[in-house]
Amino acid sequence: xxxxxxxxxxxxxxxxxxxxxxxxxxxxxxxxxxxxxxxxxxxxxxxxxxxxxxxxxxxxxxxxxxxxxxxxxxxxxxxxxxxxxxxxxxxxxxxxxxxxxxxxxxxxxxxxxxxxxxxxxxxxxxxxxxxxxx
Numbered sequence: 001x002x003x004x005x006x007x008x009x010x011x012x013x014x015x016x017x018x019x020x021x022x023x024x025x026x027x028x029x030x031x032x033x034x035x036x037x038x039x040x041x042x043x044x045x046x047x048x049x050x051x052x053x054x055x056x057x058x059x060x061x062x063x064x065x066x067x068x069x070x071x072x073x074x075x076x077x078x079x080x081x082x083x084x085x086x087x088x089x090x091x092x093x094x095x096x097x098x099x100x101x102x103x104x105x106x107x108x109x110x111x112x113x114x115x116x117x118x119x120x121x122x123x124x125x126x127x128x129x130x131x132x133x134x
Contacts, residue, residue, distance in 0.1 A: 004030075008095055013085040016064035024083050026096060029103050031071060033081060045081055047096075047103035049073045055093050061085065069093045 004027050012022035023034045031045045050073045057067035067089030071081040086092055 007099065008092060010083075010086045010092070013064070013066050013087065016066060020085075022084070024086060026092075026099065028099065031081070031096065033078075033083075043078050043081070045071060045073050045075050045078055047100045048107050048109055049075045050096070050100045053093050053097055053100075055089055057089060069096065071096065 006025045006027055008024075008026040010024050011018035012020040012024070014020060021035060021037045023032075025032045025034075029047050031047060031050075032042065033044075034040060034042045050071055052072040054070040054072070055067060056070060061067050064085075066085040066087055068085065069083040069089050069092055071083065073079060073081070083089075083092065
């Protein structure tokens with residue numbers, strides 16, 4: 001079994017310094033989160049299961065040059081994974097996004113999002129009741 005080639009690695013930072021026992025890493029097909037010093041917990045999210053990415057940068061994080069990337073996935077064990085206080089959060093978010101798209105293309109997976117397309121069980125006429133139509 002070969003070793004995993006990581007595309008990106010970082011640690012959770014406090015005041016901009018990597019003084020934490022939380023490590024994040026990204027491979028071609030998985031995102032890893034490892035926490036702990038003596039008792040280590042390791043979680044991973046398959047990239048083709050990622051549904052959405054969010055970037056949050058508070059004022060304090062901006063001062064120290066860090067941010068949080070929120071990964072929302074369809075994974076049952078980890079539906080929401082926050083990569084907290086990482087360096088270069090915008091670049092990391094884009095790197096994850098590119099690898100998510102590549103992983104979905106390899107598996108020929110696409111999520112079709114319908115906006116007002118019907119068939120979703122939602123009535124899309126709530127806003128039209130108050131408006132006059134010609």
